[in-house]
Amino acid sequence: MAEIKIDGEVYREMKIKNLIVDGKEQNGFVISADQLKGKNQIQVTIETEPNIETPEPIKENK
DSSP: OOEEEETTEEEEOOOEEEEEETTEEOSSSOOOHHHHTTOSOOOEEEEEOOOOOOOOOOOOOO
């Protein structure tokens, strides 16, 4: 996964597991215009996949 450094902090990409808009789980990752109609604010919850670090290979001393 890619990472970016902003103001000295490192941020990594994460895969999205679920997108929940106003308490309702989405079928996809797009918020439709109908969901926004007549609203000034919406509540969005993003659930991510677990972030499993890939360990560095162990170097053997010979």
